[in-house]
Amino acid sequence: MAKLERQFAGRPFILEAGKMARQADGSCTVQFGETMVLCTAVAQDNPTHLPFFPLTIEYRERTYAAGKIPGGFIKREGRPSDKEILSARLIDRPLRPLFPDGFYNETQVFVYVISADQENDADVIALTGASLALNMSRIPFAEPVAAVRIGRIQGQWVLNPTFAQLEYSDLDVIVAGSEDAIQMVEGGALEVPEEEIAEGLVVAHAAIKELIGIQKEMLAQLDVPAKMEWTPRAVDxxxxxxxxxxxxxxxxxxxxxxxxxxxxxxxxxxxxxxxxxxxxxxxxxxxxxxxxxxxxxxxxxxxxxxxxGTRSDGRTTDQVRPISIDVDVLPRAHGSALFTRGQTQALGVTTLGTQGDEQAYDTIDFPTQQKKSFMLHYNFPPFSTGEVKPMRGTSRREIGHGALAERALEAMLPPFDEFPYTIRVVSDVLESNGSSSMATVCAGSLSLMQAGVPMRAAVAGVAMGLIKEGDRVAVLTDILGSEDALGDMDFKVAGTREGVTSIQMDIKIEGLTIELMREALQKANVARMHILDKMDEVLSEARPELSQYAPRIITVKIDPAKIGEIIGPKGKTIRGIQEATGATINIDDDGTITIASVSGEGGERARRIIAGMTEEAEVGKIYEGQVKSTTTFGAFVEIMPGTEGLLHISELQAGRVEKTEDVVKKGDVVQVKLLSIDEKGRLRLSRKAALAELAGNGGNATDGASGGSATGAPAPGSAQA
The missing domain is CATH 1.10.10.400 (Polyribonucleotide nucleotidyltransferase, RNA-binding domain)
Structure with missing residues (x-):
């Protein structure tokens, strides 16, 4: 066994080998803070018949890592979550180019998250652990690599920020690389300019070198076996x-x-x-x-x-393909846009929902269940490339591309308290020859604005490529599918006119220098401005009104102590309100009530009922209420739902009244003034005072009394509303 402990980014960083999973070709644990991963690497002895290198990366979170039991009926971990899939892709992309050409032996890297301190994310330390497991094994692998996450808080760069720190950061980017170059970039930002992104990459690469140095110290303590014998597959x-x-x-x-x-x-x-x-x-x-x-x-x-300097389709290296845009292409969707760039086409569709439509999910990274009010789902059907393939659920690629586009747009959405909608954007890729994820960003931004979502700014994206042969280099703008496959880089940058909101880079060579990345970022900025100009020609700002088919949402705040009154026994009261008005009502523990209805009138009716149920009676105020019962000494009038007061016979009208029913009857709607509330909470009402005050103010001093039936409309919030 071997163990090495160092300090990194102000927290303990511990590598250990020879203790767990000893039958794997290489295995180690990595601990950062109290977050810990087990990383293993295994390769088959013989090559496969497949015409490609069969490398699989698995990243799985164990709920026991955070002292939790899985939710659901089965109570065990099942298919990997989106977070696990995205983390596996983060590990795969920098590792894959470092295996030798012609090595076709099936290889698997497996990462278990076995401890989660709910402060430090395990995804970045997982890549470092995978690198160590490969380098200490017999599997042929080029060199150690490592990854860090960078954030920026009040202008200060932060390495591996905690979950709490990320809440205050304008940047969340994962960077992976070797000692000499950067190999992968993935993350999002709040309109951070390209030059500042490049500064962050310099900071990240310095930290990566530090982690690689720690790996080399660990490898020096181990008895590393000779690399396995293998023969490159070659054509005669x-x-x-x-x-x-x-x-x-x-x-x-x-x-x-x-x-x-x-x-x-x-x-x-x-x-x-x-x-x-x-x-x-x-x-x-x-x-x-x-x-x-x-x-x-x-x-x-x-x-x-x-x-x-000429490409297959005749463009120069800096040219963007022709763009065409149509919005409002679907008559019943809340927002829709068709974005076509060359032979790549994405249909973006926005749907607005209520708080009840939020996506809830369990995670080991936080102590409570989390919710998402914005979702982007990316679909890549086989017909988009003129192919026939079986459909077996959402692929890892689709999840990854969707997450990239979701980050790009989420940064520009209005705060939930200003626009309290759950938003779902679906991108159906209808044609593909070049970056469909960046077409998704453009189509998604347009569909959101067409739906009336008050975006802070329009967002566009473009994919950059690279051809590098020795000292000869060409950076390509808006790459084709073939240029992605045959080139050395796929660098996607999305953002607004002010800065970057999402970024992703994969490299097929051993790495990329900061200078080349600066050039790619600068050219991506020029291309993005061109695309934004084209988008502005069609839709330069969000529509002022929501679609007629979108729900209207009203938010009200009540005393949390009154939540039970709104819900009622076994939910009877709230169900009754929803059935009567057609509105959907959600209640938070803090007393925030969200009322959603496609019919604005139905939502307003629900608001009035709730307001009446939760309103506190105010002495001196005139109410319109219904007579619930009569007695020899007066009547009981409901001035608000569930709130009744005594209208004494002496307060019915000016002059003597012999019998209550001579003035009011059960079911009448009358105007009364609240005279007082005694120490027991009993209300004393006066019709006489209300009529006098209304007459003196020039108001309507009549009500539905005396005639035996109510002629006036019920007051807002009354039982008849």
């Missing part, structure tokens, strides 16, 4: 020579075809022809021919861009 040299000779310049010419499908058809025709020509000499060589053709396509694409 003769087949490669024949394919390259037969292809000649035809691949380069095919790559100049602008249309995605037309270009793919031309390349497929070349591949099929060559495979047929050598089939007799090299049977079963289809896969090898395809592999060589992919290599040729990659090489020729990169050379074309680096040598001529």
């Amino acid at each position: 040299a003769t087949i490669r020579e024949r394919v390259e000779s037969a292809a000649g310049t035809r691949v380069a010419e095919a790559l100049k075809i602008a249309g995605k499908h037309e270009r793919a058809d031309a390349l497929k025709a070349i591949r099929t022809e060559i495979a047929a020509s050598i089939a007799a000499e090299f049977p079963d060589s289809d896969k090898d021919v395809g592999g060589v053709m992919k290599d040729l396509e990659k090489r020729e694409t990169r050379e074309m861009i680096l040598n001529t």
Whole structure:
């Protein structure tokens, strides 16, 4: 066993190996504060038949880590949550490029969160632990890597901020890298300018180097085994020579075809022809021919861009594809927008709901159940790329792209207390050739504004690419799908005119320098301004009115002690109000009541009823109430729901009254003045005083009495409302 303890970002940082999971090829625990993860790495001895490196990353949170029992009927952990999936992707993306080319042995990195102190997130220390587990194992892996989270509070950079600190931070970005370069960036910000983002990356990289130094200290204490023997899968040299000779310049010419499908058809025709020509000499060589053709396509694409500055669709490196925008495309949706950029198209649809529509979820990071009032769901059907694939639920990619777009838009939403709606945005990708997640940001922003959500600013996004061969470098704006696949970087930046709100970078080479990242950020800013200009031409600000189909929400505040009166026995009272008005009512423990109704009239009726039920009787005020019963000495009048007072026979009218029923009868609506409330809470009312005061003020001094039936409308909040 080996153990190393250091201080990092002001908290204990502890690495330990040889104690848990000893049959894995590599295993260790990492503790930061009192948050702790177990990280393991295992590789199969033999390569698979698959034409790619089968690496899987699993990140699973154990609820016992926070002293909790899972919710639900089954009471055990099930499918991974969105948080677990997103954390697994954070680990996968910086690790994958550091395995050697041609290594096809199935490999799995498994991370368990086994202790959660509810202050420090486990996701960043999980990558450091995965790196240590791989480097201490027999699995071939290039070098140690590490990750940190950076925040900024009142202008000061904070490393690995706690959950509480993040509430005050204008930045929440995870950065991963090696000693020499940055490999991954993921996070969000509150309109932080690009140059300040770059400053944060410098701070993060310095911390990453510190963590890698700690890993190297730990590795020096361990008996690291020799790396496993493996043979890179390679195409027969003769087949490669024949394919390259037969292809000649035809691949380069095919790559100049602008249309995605037309270009793919031309390349497929070349591949099929060559495979047929050598089939007799090299049977079963289809896969090898395809592999060589992919290599040729990659090489020729990169050379074309680096040598001529021209891309497959004829654009220069800095050009954004043509953009078209339509809003209000769905007649019954609360907000909708169709955003098309080249051959990428996203349909963004906004739905406004009530507080009851919030998403509740359990987490080990906080002691209580959490709720989300804004959700963005991204869908990527196979027809968007002209393919047929089985639909087996939401993919990890869809969850990741949705989270990226959700961060970008959430920063610009109004505070919940100003706009108390639960908001759901759905992005259905209808065409894809280039970043559909950034098209989702644009479509989502437009649909929110078209729905009448008072966004602080419009948000747009663009994906940047990179081609790097030695000292030759080209940064590409608004990359195509092929440029993503054959290039070295996918760098997505979303934001407003003022700054960045969401950022994500993946790199396929060993890393990226800060200087190149600054250049990519600057070019992304120029492209974003161009896209925002196009969006402003169609919709420059939020619609002033909500859709006629969206609920209207009224918020009222009552004394928490009166919540029980609103709910009633077994919820009878609140159900009655909802059935009578058609409104949906939610009550918080602090006495905040949210009333939602598509019909504004129904919501207002519910408000009046609740106001009447919770209003405190005020001495000297005139009320309109219903006679509930009569006696020989007067009548009992309900001036507010559940609040009755005595209208004595002497207070019925001026002059002597022989019999109560001569003036008022049960069911009459009368105007009364509250004269006093005694020490027992009993109310003394006067119709005589009310009529006199109303007559003196020039008001209506008549009510529904004497005639035997009520002629006036019930007062707001009365039992008849």
